[in-house]
Amino acid sequence: MTTISTEQFERARQLALRLAGIELFERHREILARRSRRMGIENCSAFEALLEAADQGDERAGTRLVGLVTTNFTHFFRHPRHFTAAAEHAVTAVSERGRASIWSTASSTGEEPYSAAIAIIEAFGTEDPPVTILASDIDHAALDVARRAEYDGAALSTVDEGRLQMHFRPASSRSRWIVADAVRHLVKLRHVNLVDPEWSEKGPYDVIFCRNVLMYLEAGHRENVAERMASQLVPGGLLILDPAEHLGRVEPLFSHRGGGMFALRPAVRPPSVSLRARS
C-alpha cells in the first residue's frame, strides 16, 4: 500500500482514540502506511477492511490497528536502576506490611515484568518472595509472547551471563532462552486497556511501571491514567516512567526521585471524585 487517503486516516485517527486513547497526528499517516505494508496489508481495500472490522468491535482488528501506531519495543533490564529501585522498594514494603505488589502496566512482550521478577528474587534471596507482579497490556499478541516467555539475543543483550544461567534455560532453537519457572510464577499476565473506564485488576501497588505508554495517549487520557495510577499506589509508592517522560498536571502528587521515578506524596491522596475515568 503506497498511501492512506485523508478519509481513511481520519477514520484510523478516530478509532485509535476511541479504542486505546491514542492520538494520531498527520505525521503518523506515512508511518501507518509503512507499517501496514510490513504487516502484509497490501492495498487500500485491505486497510479499509481492517478499519471496518475494528469499527465493528472485532477486538483482534482493533489490537492490530493499535499495533500499527504503537511499538512493542522493549528488552530485559531497560534502564537497570528502575529494577534495583523497584526491588529495594519491595523489600521495604515487605518489612513494613509483610507483602509487596508491583504492576507493569504496558508490559508488552514481558521483558519488563520478568526483569522485575529477577530483581525481586535476587533482592529477597529466595525464589518464593512475598511479592506479586501483575503484567498487563492492551495487545493480546504481545501477551501471548510473554506467556511463552522465550526470547532471543536482542531481548537478552542486557542480561549478563550469570543471570542468564541462573534465571533462564536454553530453548530448543539455537540462541533462544526461556525464562525459568520460578521467575514466571511471580508474574500474572492480564489484558488491560489503560483507558478503559474500569480496570479489572485493582491495587494498591507498591510500585507501578508505566514506561513508554503515556507518550502515545491523548493529553486528557494521559493525565487521567496518571491520576488513576496515583490512586492505585500506596502512600510513598513508586511510579516509574521512562526517564524522558513526565507527568504533567499530575506531577505535584509526587516527589521526583530522578531518572523517571516518582514517589506518591503520602499526604496528598487525590480526591476520589477526580479519579473517575473519562467516558
Ligand SMILES: C[S@@+](CC[C@H](N)C(=O)[O-])C[C@H]1O[C@@H](n2cnc3c(N)ncnc32)[C@H](O)[C@@H]1O
Ligand atoms: C513501547 S511498549 C513499552 C514496553 C515496556 N513498558 C518498556 O518500556 O520497555 C508500549 C506498549 O504499550 C501498549 N499500549 C498502547 N496503548 C495501550 C493502552 N491503551 N493500554 C495498555 N497498553 C497500551 C502497547 O501495546 C505496547 O506493548
